[in-house]
Amino acid sequence: MPDRRPRVVAIGGGHGLANALRAVATYAGELTALVAVADDGGSSGRLRRDLGILPPGDLRKALVAMADEDGVWPRAFEHRFDDGALAGHALGNLVLAALFETTGDVVGSLDHAARLLGARGRALPATATPVVLTADVDGRTVEGQVAVATTPGRIGRVAVVPAGAAPVPDALAALAVADQIVLAPGSLYTSVLAVLTVGDLAAAVGAAPGLVVQVGNLRPQDAETEGMDAADHLAAVRDHGARVDVYLAPEGGALAVDPDRFAALGAEVVVAPVGDPRDPEHDPRRLAPALAALLESPRPGGAGLRRARPRPGAPGPGAGPSTSTSRSTNPSTETTAGASPSTTRTHRSREHT
Numbered sequence: 001m002p003d004r005r006p007r008v009v010a011i012g013g014g015h016g017l018a019n020a021l022r023a024v025a026t027y028a029g030e031l032t033a034l035v036a037v038a039d040d041g042g043s044s045g046r047l048r049r050d051l052g053i054l055p056p057g058d059l060r061k062a063l064v065a066m067a068d069e070d071g072v073w074p075r076a077f078e079h080r081f082d083d084g085a086l087a088g089h090a091l092g093n094l095v096l097a098a099l100f101e102t103t104g105d106v107v108g109s110l111d112h113a114a115r116l117l118g119a120r121g122r123a124l125p126a127t128a129t130p131v132v133l134t135a136d137v138d139g140r141t142v143e144g145q146v147a148v149a150t151t152p153g154r155i156g157r158v159a160v161v162p163a164g165a166a167p168v169p170d171a172l173a174a175l176a177v178a179d180q181i182v183l184a185p186g187s188l189y190t191s192v193l194a195v196l197t198v199g200d201l202a203a204a205v206g207a208a209p210g211l212v213v214q215v216g217n218l219r220p221q222d223a224e225t226e227g228m229d230a231a232d233h234l235a236a237v238r239d240h241g242a243r244v245d246v247y248l249a250p251e252g253g254a255l256a257v258d259p260d261r262f263a264a265l266g267a268e269v270v271v272a273p274v275g276d277p278r279d280p281e282h283d284p285r286r287l288a289p290a291l292a293a294l295l296e297s298p299r300p301g302g303a304g305l306r307r308a309r310p311r312p313g314a315p316g317p318g319a320g321p322s323t324s325t326s327r328s329t330n331p332s333t334e335t336t337a338g339a340s341p342s343t344t345r346t347h348r349s350r351e352h353t
Contacts, residue, residue: 005029006179006295007210011195012036013058014353015281016186018065020215021121022284024182025066027292031121032174033062034201036194038133038160041146043080043089044353053100054130057353058191059110059123060092066119073117093353107168124174126198129165133158133194145190149224157240158189159197167199175201178210180295183244185215185282188225188233193240202241213294214244214267218275218282219254230269231261238265246294250274250282270294 008028013036044055067074077092099109138153196202251273262269272290275282
């Protein structure tokens, strides 16, 4: 019997993507992680500089998240050495580096690693070309993922260099048949947009037939998105050429939610309990049913979700009966339309991958 469960693509990097993959793996029949590969810090940055390979850290995390994390190989992949020349390196990073060099095929290497780990999906790099993330920060050009994440100032646009870096063909193919595309929580500019700015990937998301869901963060990320509200996160994705149909906002989250701004941006906001606001990460056990429910909601003309847009004088989401799925807005998270985010960012530490 063919597997009729949905085909899902999750986009991003780091812990945010890993938690999204843990959630999606519970209901997807076919799962593809589309992973940012601009990291230049920690173990990944060292291997990238020393060996001239793609940074393996976020690819490793994605593979492990799709596997049985209590298994020996997944646990071994996450083992990080403390002493000697290998201090700071995760074993999985070294295994991927060896596979890259042995096979000369990044995608094939990741598929080999997925089989070794028993992963329930594929991890694909946004591009097989080594790229550098650049950003406009208060009118200055900043280069490198770590620098983009920690340079004080307001991020405008981000891009990857070389500009001609081509997306992995299998990534474009997965987007073209996906029933759902999940923009994972976590680092907005240095993970999600580091993927979408590669070649035609943003356009491919825009043209994809599946429902595009942006999972909102529980709180602002120090420096990178400090002072931004939920609609600002959505606007950043739209400004870089991608489409968002539904913004999944964490119930009780710290990012202000203004339904009117979401309506003006052409997306619906759905509020769901996807994590404990006191916890820095989303709970995959709560995120999974929220994402799966979006696929089950009726939409005129086919599968998906019918958009609910505020009308002049009408109550916003949560003030009356919901449409399609359960929608609510926490009054404590609403702001007036047009509220301007802070333009100052501060330094923050970044976990080394």
